[in-house]
Amino acid sequence: MDTNILSAIQLSLWVATLATFIVTLLGTCLGYVFAMRNFRGKMFFEIILLLPFVLPPTVVGYFILVFFGRNGIAGSFLEKVFNFSILFHPAGAVLAASVVSLPLMVRVAQSAIASVNKDLLETAYTLGHSKLKTAIFVILPTAKRSLFAGIVLSFARCLGEFGATLMVAGNIPGRTTTMPLAIYSSASAGEWEQARTLVITLTLISTCFLLIVRAFERKAL
Amino acid sequence: MKNTLSFNLSLHRSDFTLEMTSTLNSGINVFFGPSGSGKTTFLRILSGLEPEATGFIEFENKIFLNSSQNIFLNPQERSIGYVAQHDSLFPNMNVLQNVLFGAQRIPKSQRMYRAMALLNKVGVAEKAHLLPAKLSGGQKQRVALARAFVSNPSLLALDEPFSALDSPTRIRLGELVRDFQKEHQVPVVLVTHDLFDVFSLAHHLCICSNGTIVQQGTPEQILANPMHNDVRDLVTYPRFVELQKTMVTMPVR
Numbered sequence: 001m002d003t004n005i006l007s008a009i010q011l012s013l014w015v016a017t018l019a020t021f022i023v024t025l026l027g028t029c030l031g032y033v034f035a036m037r038n039f040r041g042k043m044f045f046e047i048i049l050l051l052p053f054v055l056p057p058t059v060v061g062y063f064i065l066v067f068f069g070r071n072g073i074a075g076s077f078l079e080k081v082f083n084f085s086i087l088f089h090p091a092g093a094v095l096a097a098s099v100v101s102l103p104l105m106v107r108v109a110q111s112a113i114a115s116v117n118k119d120l121l122e123t124a125y126t127l128g129h130s131k132l133k134t135a136i137f138v139i140l141p142t143a144k145r146s147l148f149a150g151i152v153l154s155f156a157r158c159l160g161e162f163g164a165t166l167m168v169a170g171n172i173p174g175r176t177t178t179m180p181l182a183i184y185s186s187a188s189a190g191e192w193e194q195a196r197t198l199v200i201t202l203t204l205i206s207t208c209f210l211l212i213v214r215a216f217e218r219k220a221l
Numbered sequence: 222m223k224n225t226l227s228f229n230l231s232l233h234r235s236d237f238t239l240e241m242t243s244t245l246n247s248g249i250n251v252f253f254g255p256s257g258s259g260k261t262t263f264l265r266i267l268s269g270l271e272p273e274a275t276g277f278i279e280f281e282n283k284i285f286l287n288s289s290q291n292i293f294l295n296p297q298e299r300s301i302g303y304v305a306q307h308d309s310l311f312p313n314m315n316v317l318q319n320v321l322f323g324a325q326r327i328p329k330s331q332r333m334y335r336a337m338a339l340l341n342k343v344g345v346a347e348k349a350h351l352l353p354a355k356l357s358g359g360q361k362q363r364v365a366l367a368r369a370f371v372s373n374p375s376l377l378a379l380d381e382p383f384s385a386l387d388s389p390t391r392i393r394l395g396e397l398v399r400d401f402q403k404e405h406q407v408p409v410v411l412v413t414h415d416l417f418d419v420f421s422l423a424h425h426l427c428i429c430s431n432g433t434i435v436q437q438g439t440p441e442q443i444l445a446n447p448m449h450n451d452v453r454d455l456v457t458y459p460r461f462v463e464l465q466k467t468m469v470t471m472p473v474r
Contacts, residue, residue, distance in 0.1 A: 117307075117309075120312075125295070126268050126296045127323045127372070128300075128372070137311075138311055
């Protein structure tokens with residue numbers, strides 16, 4: 001197999017894995033907060049977090065560039081403190097994939113956690129357990145099937161991320177070219193054989209993930 | 222005074238107001254009344270699950286709530302054995318794990334021994350490794366009671382723990398509550414809308430209506446001298462009269 005194809009597959013899997021890890025942690029925590037707490041400005045934060053779900057990925061990429069570009073708040077901080085820029089770096093691809101798939105995980109986690117029977121939580125409190133311990137030992141295990149489905153769907157979303165990744169990480173073969181970007185490059189250059197191989201690989205991986213989600217949904221019924 | 226629970230509570234919501242004042246002693250204190258009379262809300266306030274309630278609750282010289290001094294103890298700090306109205310076993314834990322999860326307040330070295338002893342006592346020791354989904358309604362309530370008993374709570378709060386159970390199971394679970402109360406001499410606050418529970422368990426009866434306690438005393442005192450219209454209606458209710466006659470012949474309480 002062509003080294004570019006292998007490198008794209010490898011990078012895509014790495015980016016999706018790291019981004020899913022970040023999204024799982026952050027998305028579950030945010031889902032917990034939105035499901036369990038009422039606070040001033042909650043709707044505003046929910047809308048901000050959901051925006052990447054409805055905006056075109058290029059717009060999300062633009063916002064990431066504004067924040068993480070050399071003149072952006074986060075970008076100039078990283079540059080000054082760590083002498084590091086995420087632009088045209090695989091970390092940029094991870095960030096783009098994370099931002100785009102975070103709303104999905106937050107929504108899944110929020111509805112999964114909100115659907116946990118409140119009597120269980122109150123019982124745990126009266127038994128002397130803190131909110132954190134209740135979350136770890138009661139809420140998360142009770143909501144685990146839905147959370148796992150959310151993780152799998154987030155991974156699939158990260159794997160297919162194109163627009164924001166292109167804006168932030170660019171399309172540097174062997175460095176930032178993920179599978180969707182490699183498919184675009186191959187098709188643009190008329191290398192249909194290479195594009196077909198990548199398309200089949202990506203389709204197979206995504207189908208596997210959807211099958212896993214379906215299996216979990218069926219078990220949950 | 223030891224084992225005395227005193228309260229003077231208010232809770233105002235758009236559709237409901239609760240105003241309750243009383244002093245309860247060690248024994249089984251049954252709160253009886255129709256749905257919507259505030260029984261469950263009272264139990265939730267007592268357990269620390271309704272932080273918006275105002276007034277005071279004092280138990281064994283420990284203040285659970287004193288809104289004028291901004292004192293509010295969280296449910297975790299009250300050491301109350303609470304059994305919710307509906308199935309409240311943790312579905313991800315087996316029977317033994319459920320009871321052990323309730324043993325937070327006793328030393329680690331005693332937890333397993335005490336959990337197994339209680340499961341034996343409530344008659345579900347052989348189901349210790351089953352998930353709650355595999356248990357019947359009566360077995361689930363036995364486990365819930367064992368979990369409430371396991372850490373030697375200084376007060377038991379039971380929210381219709383026997384509702385939807387058949388009569389033999391109801392009697393057996395009632396005996397468990399009675400035995401626990403006798404053994405530990407703690408106050409039990411039991412909420413019910415079933416007359417059977419009143420006659421079989423109550424040492425002290427509080428009749429609730431529209432968010433207040435309209436009359437209280439021993440069941441015999443209330444029967445002999447119904448002072449409120451709701452109570453008068455109740456004591457002339459045919460099932461009440463019938464149950465009263467039946468229970469007189471039963472070796473209960």
